[in-house]
Amino acid sequence: MVAAAPVVCSFPTASKLTEALADFVVKAQKEAIEKKGKFTLALSGGSLPQQLSPLAKRSGVKWDKWQVFYADERAVPLDDPDSNHLLCTNEFYSKVPIPKENIHTLDPALLDDLEELSDAYEKELIHEFAQKDSARFPVFDLILLGMGPDGHTASLFPGHELLSEEDRWVAYIEDSPKPPPKRITFTYPVINHAARVAFVVAGESKQDILKTVLDKPEEGLPASRVRPAAPGQLYWFVDDAAAAKVNYPKTPFKL
Numbered sequence: 429m430v431a432a433a434p435v436v437c438s439f440p441t442a443s444k445l446t447e448a449l450a451d452f453v454v455k456a457q458k459e460a461i462e463k464k465g466k467f468t469l470a471l472s473g474g475s476l477p478q479q480l481s482p483l484a485k486r487s488g489v490k491w492d493k494w495q496v497f498y499a500d501e502r503a504v505p506l507d508d509p510d511s512n513h514l515l516c517t518n519e520f521y522s523k524v525p526i527p528k529e530n531i532h533t534l535d536p537a538l539l540d541d542l543e544e545l546s547d548a549y550e551k552e553l554i555h556e557f558a559q560k561d562s563a564r565f566p567v568f569d570l571i572l573l574g575m576g577p578d579g580h581t582a583s584l585f586p587g588h589e590l591l592s593e594e595d596r597w598v599a600y601i602e603d604s605p606k607p608p609p610k611r612i613t614f615t616y617p618v619i620n621h622a623a624r625v626a627f628v629v630a631g632e633s634k635q636d637i638l639k640t641v642l643d644k645p646e647e648g649l650p651a652s653r654v655r656p657a658a659p660g661q662l663y664w665f666v667d668d669a670a671a672a673k674v675n676y677p678k679t680p681f682k683l
């Protein structure tokens with residue numbers, strides 16, 4: 429699989445990072461809507477949702493054309509404090525008019541059966557992206573990812589068997605080292621077929637792991653394995669604090 433080199437953009441402050449991210453998302457949605465009349469986006473939990481707030485002030489956003497999924501979700505009720513959906517609701521959806529029916533949550537009725545839960549979410553993707561057989565993998569317009577201090581992304585954790593999943597679009601995990609243990613997650617076949625994938629990583633606490641992921645991809649940490657197939661492109665939106673030890677070349681941000 430041929431993949432373009434990641435583009436790493438580093439910003440001096442959190443607000444410069446989030447403003448640039450908002451510009452980037454607006455451009456991605458504009459291009460997608462012009463081409464196909466909709467914008468397919470996958471969000472993560474953790475620190476990501478709060479970084480999206482400047483989007484609420486942007487003009488020219490066609491919120492009703494957005495179809496939003498989760499790159500990973502915790503197997504908990506939608507109003508549980510651990511839910512990525514609840515976090516996104518509080519930090520982002522509450523500020524923007526995305527129609528409720530365009531936000532694709534897990535099915536809370538299936539929380540007791542993780543296999544059914546992940547299969548049902550995969551079916552939600554199949555429905556959005558046409559038949560699984562004809563379109564081998566979905567092509568998201570944009571997937572926004574975070575990265576944990578151990579190099580995990582979505583719910584793909586170091587050394588876990590899910591790192592080698594090649595077939596399923598959505599898989600489940602019962603033994604996440606980070607609580608809560610039960611989750612569902614996009615697999616690499618989905619992440620690495622997106623048109624654009626962007627990591628958003630900020631803060632001094634991510635310095636060492638960011639260096640390893642960008643400068644030593646051969647170590648195979650989960651975040652290093654994100655390499656969208658051409659013509660897909662991987663971007664890193666980081667702040668100078670997180671990037672302080674990174675040798676990988678930075679690119680000035682331009683739209």
Ligand SMILES: O=C1O[C@H](COP(=O)(O)O)[C@@H](O)[C@H](O)[C@H]1O
Binds near residue numbers: 473574581582
């Ligand atoms: O557990 C999770 O962690 C990652 C990273 O979170 P962060 O707080 O370090 O940004 C997040 O991207 C993922 O969606 C979440 O389920």
